[in-house]
Amino acid sequence: MGTYVYGIADAEHPGLPEGIDGIGNPASKVRVISGGGLAALACDAPDDLRPKRRDLLAHQHVLSEAGAAGTVLPMRFGSVAEDDEAVAATLAEHADHYRERLGALRDRVEYNVKVQHDEDAVLQLVVAQNAALRAQVESNRRAGGGSHEDKLRVGELAARAVQAQESADADMVREALAPVADAVCDAPQSTGWICNLSFLVDRATPAALADAVEELRQAHPHLVFLVNGPLPPYSFVDPDLAATTGR
């Protein structure tokens, strides 16, 4: 047993979701722990806490409910204090720091943007742009597919060209989207994405980012965008991780 913590808000936060279902099965009820003029959203920690689907969803849900009404510093999933007194003591001890972060993130939400290549479309693009590759593709085709070596030659040229396109596109996307956000942060590396970026934007005007993504989508049909948000500002609670965009 212990006290599970979802996030930290100002004590004046107008809509902390006290009493809703949190993590655990059966679900623990969310409660508020006060200290240092701040409020922590918390609940009893289950004994067998694991990163299970149900609990990840509950963590996200509690933060989403709280975030809809005001600013919350989201905890990383799975943070457990010894008891409620330890939570209150931590709030009081670091109150100035948390208050500074809450101020910096006031009325801001995170949008995560992942980009993939549409494989056929990107191959079409690099073959069209690369004369040597195109000539080899046509030569193989005339030869009914070409020898094993011919195929490897085409494949290697194509793979190099696609890799170069990946990094060029990643830079291009970042440069195009950063100006419409207050800050940008590299999201954790995960497989399969040519870039995975999080943007901090004003909750009142998310359309600027959405419009910028749509423009890129139209202009670069070989890019596939996955946009998620609004999210609690997970990537921006630690100011060292994020790069401000100078806006």
Next chain:
Amino acid sequence: MTVATTGQSGGSGGTSGLYDVLELVLDRGLVIDAFVRVSLVGIEILKIDIRVVVASVDTYLRFAEACNRLDLETGSKKPAGLTEIVGGDASESGEGSKTKGALEGAAQTVSDATGRSREEGEKSASRRPSRRREEEK
């Protein structure tokens, strides 16, 4: 102009996008040294594994095959600069629809892979706690 976004919106508590932002919930967010953090052993299975371009013979052969299937002359993804090389082509309209089919196929493959990975994640998530309890007894 609108962009389809998934995930949390307002206070609705929608959950469709959770798996797309798992790495944020697990690797980002506030960490307090005085608190214990849950072990993430075994969480890798939840990550959606979609292929990336790596230099290997398998990749080369797959790309060669894909290039061989490409419609070099026409198609909706044709860069504008290619027009003058190609000139008039009687088969243009038919070829265009073939390209579209291939693209839709690729999108379908991605969503299949995503779906499979989600199911696996759920299965492992529901299996794990009971096994853990047995070990503790």
